[in-house]
Amino acid sequence: MTELSKPAYVVLGMIATGRRSGYAMSRTAKEATRHFWATSDGQIYPQLKALSDAGYITGEREAQGGRERVVYSLTDQGRAALDDWLNSGERAHYELRDEGLLRLFFAEELSVEQLRAQIEIMRRRHRRAIEHLEDLRPRAGGHACAHLTLQYGLDLHAFSIDWYDRLDAELAERPPDERAGEALEAINALVIG
Amino acid sequence: MTELSKPAYVVLGMIATGRRSGYAMSRTAKEATRHFWATSDGQIYPQLKALSDAGYITGEREAQGGRERVVYSLTDQGRAALDDWLNSGERAHYELRDEGLLRLFFAEELSVEQLRAQIEIMRRRHRRAIEHLEDLRPRAGGHACAHLTLQYGLDLHAFSIDWYDRLDAELAERPPDERAGEALEAINALVIG
DNA sequence: CAACCCATGTAATGGGTTACATGATTAC
């Protein structure tokens, strides 16, 4: 049995947890999983066809108040593949892409003032992320797991804000026109040493 | 002046902070920025050529103890582009991809026991990440910004471990064969409500 | 009757990784 792709497991998982039409999966992907695992429509719909053809899922046309839609179910094969993945100890993909951190990494030659401006931008970004996730909370419905992963996101951004707050407090003690590299060297010695 | 690509800014930043050969950039990308911004050789070397052609950087052949290598410098144009990017308030790209969280999201139907097994796997992953970053610390050299972003990584993973520890402690109070969805519903009510 | 949501898809494009390819130098 060959390994399935990541979007395939997303689709299988969506069906198993009650998001049974392509559209419902698309909504959940945007609203509930986007903040830790992005999945686009351009992956979902082709994947539904592929998993159908391969016998992991079956689709049935259903009239939903006049509008037609296709509602999918897992086959035994699909259920087995999902359970395998959910319980596998295989190394899970983990990746962070943070352009703000990348800027910090190259900030050596900036002034303390400029660095603090960047940090403020990053804090704002995390604050907006929290607001956004807070807005999504009512939409998590009765799904305990959706609430859980949402809470992780909220706590993660809160951690980052806190981290930058503490860094900024240290930088506030330094002269604004000092080279950021110098100021950070002194601060790092405190934090780590 | 057209926006440059992300790998382009990586290259400009690397030069500005003293990583002036393609190989040195490649090393730093693997050792110091990989954990928050991945950049592969397949991006670096073509980018060096493109930025040279566009007049952002200039390369000079240099004999480094017999071996030849190309050492790059920023032109005024390149320095300006980098400074723009470093000080721009434009929304920075931020993205998390965490397959472990994705599994948690779909864990509703697992048993508490199975869920706890997954959580243990995730904690192990974060612990390994910390070990890995700890190994890299000596290599950060005198670069205060490298130390800073490394520290962020360490603290971030420590946060996650702590978060899962607390979740696991709650789950340990529930019967192992209970449905994860049920157990989490009860726990979520405590945490959020 | 216009705007928005439900619903499904495709094609072009862009971004990034991996594997491959080469060769010199240095350390054991």
Place this chain on the structure above:
DNA sequence: GTAATCATGTAACCCATTACATGGGTTG
């Protein structure tokens, strides 16, 4: 001498996003 590191690059492939395309139903 052989393994690792220094050093530079290319090509094939995979993955994912974006934009486009279509059309029925609902709400203000």
